[in-house]
Amino acid sequence: MFRKILIANRGEIALRVIDACKELGIATVAVYSEADRNALHVRFADEAVCIGPPRSSESYLNIPQVISAAEITNVDAIHPGYGFLSENANFAEVCEASHITFIGPSPDLLRMMGEKDQARREMAAAGVPVVPGSQGIVADEAAALAEAARIKYPVILKASAGGGGRGMRVVRAEEELPAAFATARNEAQQAFGIPDLYLEKFIERPRHIEFQVLGDKHGHVMHLGERECSIQRRHQKLIEESPSTAVNAKLRAELGARVVTALEQVGYTSAGTVEFLMDEDGSIYFIEMNARIQVEHPVTEMVTGVDLIKSQIRLATGERLNDVVGKLVLHGHAIECRINAEDPETFIPSAGHITVFRTPGGPGIRVDTAAHADAVIPPYYDSLVAKLIAYGDTRGEAIVRMRRALEMFVVEGIKTSIPLQRKIITDPDFIAGRLDTHFLDRFATSRTG
Ligand code: MV4
Numbered sequence: 001m002f003r004k005i006l007i008a009n010r011g012e013i014a015l016r017v018i019d020a021c022k023e024l025g026i027a028t029v030a031v032y033s034e035a036d037r038n039a040l041h042v043r044f045a046d047e048a049v050c051i052g053p054p055r056s057s058e059s060y061l062n063i064p065q066v067i068s069a070a071e072i073t074n075v076d077a078i079h080p081g082y083g084f085l086s087e088n089a090n091f092a093e094v095c096e097a098s099h100i101t102f103i104g105p106s107p108d109l110l111r112m113m114g115e116k117d118q119a120r121r122e123m124a125a126a127g128v129p130v131v132p133g134s135q136g137i138v139a140d141e142a143a144a145l146a147e148a149a150r151i152k153y154p155v156i157l158k159a160s161a162g163g164g165g166r167g168m169r170v171v172r173a174e175e176e177l178p179a180a181f182a183t184a185r186n187e188a189q190q191a192f193g194i195p196d197l198y199l200e201k202f203i204e205r206p207r208h209i210e211f212q213v214l215g216d217k218h219g220h221v222m223h224l225g226e227r228e229c230s231i232q233r234r235h236q237k238l239i240e241e242s243p244s245t246a247v248n249a250k251l252r253a254e255l256g257a258r259v260v261t262a263l264e265q266v267g268y269t270s271a272g273t274v275e276f277l278m279d280e281d282g283s284i285y286f287i288e289m290n291a292r293i294q295v296e297h298p299v300t301e302m303v304t305g306v307d308l309i310k311s312q313i314r315l316a317t318g319e320r321l322n323d324v325v326g327k328l329v330l331h332g333h334a335i336e337c338r339i340n341a342e343d344p345e346t347f348i349p350s351a352g353h354i355t356v357f358r359t360p361g362g363p364g365i366r367v368d369t370a371a372h373a374d375a376v377i378p379p380y381y382d383s384l385v386a387k388l389i390a391y392g393d394t395r396g397e398a399i400v401r402m403r404r405a406l407e408m409f410v411v412e413g414i415k416t417s418i419p420l421q422r423k424i425i426t427d428p429d430f431i432a433g434r435l436d437t438h439f440l441d442r443f444a445t446s447r448t449g
Helices: 011-024 040-044 063-073 089-097 107-114 116-125 141-151 174-192 249-266 297-304 308-316 395-407 418-425 428-432
Strands: 004-007 027-033 047-052 077-079 155-163 166-171 197-201 207-215 221-233 236-242 270-278 284-290 333-340 356-358 365-369 384-392 410-412
Touching: 004 011, 004 063, 011 027, 011 040, 011 308, 011 365, 011 384, 027 040, 027 063, 047 063, 063 089, 077 308, 089 107, 107 116, 107 284, 116 155, 116 197, 116 249, 116 284, 141 155, 141 174, 141 197, 155 174, 166 174, 174 197, 207 249, 207 308, 221 249, 221 297, 236 297, 236 418, 249 270, 270 308, 297 308, 297 333, 297 365, 297 384, 333 395, 333 418, 384 395, 395 418
Parallel strands: 004 027, 004 077, 027 047
Antiparallel strands: 155 166, 155 197, 207 221, 207 270, 221 236, 236 333, 270 284, 333 384, 356 410, 365 384
């Protein structure tokens, strides 16, 4: 087992990794920017190292600074959390070269999953249904026109180096394609330094459903069921739940088995998420893989009883999946509401000083947060201040618990998404499980955000 782990992250996920390390008897090192001097991850880690100015490009994304902190404190491993360096293949490689275990997939796997058209090809080859689309990259406008004619409109152009919704363009008719191709290529070059694009059939009003997986270093992969993440705005998820109301036991078993086979074929290790879109007929297609732990991992933890962070750490030491997880039994239903520091109407970020912070509790309630009364939410990072997770034997019980927990969650000094979450959780369509990625359009009263 590792003696000491450095956590290359901040906020609630840094605390979540510290929790896991404490339970495993592993010492922790926090890193922090000058804006996070008084943050709880600094206080609760055994050691802490300042790695630079507030801007993440100069601190949490600064590979030489993070590696120096790891070397000075003599850690065995680095947990990257989510975001920041978590899917950076170069960082994982530098860790290896410095004899520090990167708690995540290998650099090769990070590279494969980072190239979205390659991930698509690998999954298709292994028998996972993928969205009908181009064979790899569409090299030029002529190739894009030919492929789109074969796939049939509407289609969507995606950046191969993209993901998470960046660098996408919907094309509804042939005459729109040349302009869309030029802009998408430009945007991809600007945003990722790689202009490569691929094409997919555009799916209208899909549900976003994703499978959680774990892989060990001995060729074994398992899935831990799915999460429904359709309630999102501009690719920021607001509510996630497990299981999905749109997935029955048969689909879960069949698609889950295909995912496991595919990831065993590519040699996937650590935690990961395989994303799918489900169309209005219930057909489901792979779109991309996230090679990291995700914000919404707690809903899976609640319905499986598996601590995903502890599992990641144990798998990184070479333990076998059989010993870490064993046989899986899914029970009950879990829902997560993301509490962001933002105006609930306009979605404009609301950084500042929290004066009152009263978290709910009681049966079936979990709160993952690094916020507290008198904390300052800096403007430099993402706006997540807390994750409120409700668990129940049934979806109905989880909803009732979430509703009363939202009523008793009090945050003053900054604006938060709590009022919006209260509206969603009492919405008839939400309660009936009638969800798709356009669900929130009805709630967005302002278009200025
Ligand atoms: C799509 C799509 C429709 N058709 N691909 C957005 C995030 C990125 N992971 C993939 N995304 C989409 N890909 C095809 N072929 C619609 C979206 C999409 C979306 C997906 C999941 C959750 C929210 C979304 C919001 C807008 C668009």
